[in-house]
Amino acid sequence: MPRSVNHVASRAKRKRILKLTRGYFGARKNVWTVAKNTWEKGLTYAYRDRKNKKRNFRSLWIQRINAAARMEGMNYSQLMCALHKAGIEINRKVLADLAMNNPEAFKAIVDKVK
Numbered sequence: 001m002p003r004s005v006n007h008v009a010s011r012a013k014r015k016r017i018l019k020l021t022r023g024y025f026g027a028r029k030n031v032w033t034v035a036k037n038t039w040e041k042g043l044t045y046a047y048r049d050r051k052n053k054k055r056n057f058r059s060l061w062i063q064r065i066n067a068a069a070r071m072e073g074m075n076y077s078q079l080m081c082a083l084h085k086a087g088i089e090i091n092r093k094v095l096a097d098l099a100m101n102n103p104e105a106f107k108a109i110v111d112k113v114k
Contacts (some may be wrong), residue, residue, distance in 0.1 A: 061096035067097030082113035
């Protein structure tokens with residue numbers, strides 16, 4: 001008895017991955033093995049860079065807070081220590097946004113903790 005192979009499912013799987021690799025360069029878009037490897041590696045990059053994105057944004061917020069704090073006569077570490085001691089629970093994202101878009105509110109926070 002001949003071996004039964006589900007060509008419909010396997011073709012659909014290949015088609016789905018080749019559709020996901022449209023726009024890639026050269027054989028990466030139309031050669032099955034190359035496209036599959038590229039797509040799988042792309043998933044690992046995506047997973048890794050979702051973590052790195054958080055790291056990069058936190059770094060950016062710290063730089064913005066530090067620049068604004070220095071204009072008020074403090075540095076980043078002094079400001080964060082003073083905020084913690086004063087019991088002001090405000091995260092870096094909001095603090096950086098205030099420093100960029102609402103300097104008078106940021107100045108009020110710095111004056112409160114001085």
